Amino acid sequence: MTTVATFEITYTRFLDPQGEPTQPLPAFAREPAALIALYRAMVAARAFDAKAIALQRTGKIGTFASALGQEAVGVGAASAMRAEDVLVPSYRDHPAQFVRGVTMVENLLYWGGDERGNDFAVPRHDLANCVPIATQVTHAVGAAYAFRLRREPRAAVCLLGDGATSRGDFYEGLNMAGVWNAPLVVIVNNNQWAISVPRHLQSAAVTLAQKAIAAGIEGRQVDGNDVIAVRHAVEEALAKARAGGGPTLIEALTYRLGDHTTADDATRYRDTETVRQQWQFEPILRLRNYLARVGSWDKEREEALQHECSEQMSRAVDDYLAVPPPSPDAMFDCLYATLPAALEEQRAAARRFASDGGERSG
């Protein structure tokens, strides 16, 4: 018997949970301003989460999926991207979307039940939230294929969760990306939970990163609570993709500190003490400790940032609430490039039976 294949999965971390470097930081992280930008983005995303949950509780938006505790994944990934790259997110990736340029108002509109929230002004070419699980992986592969075919130096970055790695779409997408050497980075936000199903019931694989190996592509793990590690890994993967080196799967280890969505009650299936323990690993405090240690952050700056985020959120909420509702027949708009004649009668009915309905319903 001979061994015909072996594999290894590496794990990367730069900051330990106390914010202490475990190894020399990568080039981008030696500039405090760059790290402060990441820190601000994570804090803003968390402020958005808290406000969005409050808006849901008061009936101002619908069901919302919080990214609490997983901010480093989206912020790290999106900050490594170029504007012309394409982000292919799941539904828990507003931290990445905000870095890309999607506004909080647009995100609130989407969760508030208005498709116009997906019509973001920037970036026009990113995909919108994907609610079905893992189906977006193949979209990212297709987009990456298009970039390669047209010889554009662009890449696709796909975000998904640990549960998504159990679906066929994930495997089909990775497999195709490997065969086609697609300029693609797939990032698994392994937050340990798919609603109530824990990671160990999701897969017997020791790592989710090793699922890349069967597709013939590189898989690696990073500490998903370390924004430096996430950004560094995504930067490396994007550089490789642009240089024709093909796709990479990055498993970012995080923990879902919140409920699955506002429609979920995680106390039904998980121990609150475990969750409390996990707070010591969360990404924002970790980076703040590091920044404070190197003299780039202090209490005053923190207070100023919190104030700024609070103001920004208030403005976003005001702007969101001020958006007039769509017209009742807007559901016929954009169904096709041109509405087929067969649908004119139904649109007329929607107009005819529309109440004057100016109120925003919950």
Added chain:
Amino acid sequence: MAEVNLVEAVNLALAYAMAHDPDVVVLGEDVGVNGGVFRATVGLQARFGAGRVVDTPLAEAGIAGVAVGMAVAGLKPVAEIQFTGFIYPTLDQIINHASRMRHRTRGRLSCPLVLRSPSGAGIHAPEHHSESPETLFAHVPGLRMVIPSSPARAYGLLLAAIRDPDPVVFFEPTRLYRLFKQDVEDSGEALPLDTCFVLREGSDLTLVSWGAMLQETLAAGDALAGEGVSAEVIDVATLKPLDLATILESVAKTGRCVIVHEAPRTVGCGAEIAAGLAEHGLTSLLAPVQRVTGYDVVIPLPRLEHHYLPSVARILDAARKALEFA
């Protein structure tokens, strides 16, 4: 002008589209070197390269999913699913993503893909190779569902489907692939989508069908002519969105209608046409609308498939019922 059969017409349309639009790509299982199991894509890879004519891994959901991604990124993918019996894994991608991409982004993104698939029975194919699931796609808002019934319409409608800015599911009746030839001018001229074609004018009875069943439907029209009955024959061609106006106009003239389709009866597209006639054409109708369809059974294996498929005799029987109703 060349005499071509339907599968050659598909090939001509694909080649024309690829030659005139660098964004058009063809992908699917065995479409490249092998030219497709029915040879619909033969010669395309040699002419346009492996980058634009892609032999994909064997993964139907993946094929549909990457086509969505390609389309969103500005390509015009024409994806082949080898048989409609294997199209079901694509439903998630087509229904959840392709059909709603434009709508859910308010027009910011769109999904101009074509999903081609050989469909239907009558070629003694193995299990899962004879299905007619057009009704699944015709139910989906945001999609177009198109089935040609001749080489010329395959050519013109496929070009229209590829140029259409929205997703189109395009079924090619396998039974017609090599059944007959027709003069098709490779001019790049598309036929209109969303429009029924009146194949034969008549005044006593309207026969409505699509795809391969137009063979039997046209034959029934001929037989009726021999009996002195003037039948109008309509090829629906685009099942979604449905051009009910053309059918209504015909029935306003004839007062009698027989709908013929190969797919099972219940919730088949014939039911939608019959309902449309009841809603909008009741006062024109001189007799109940008749349906001649595949039975509500699992499509049988080859030994019985010809008993499943609507025959000329069954169509004539329904036509007589419609004609004799006082």
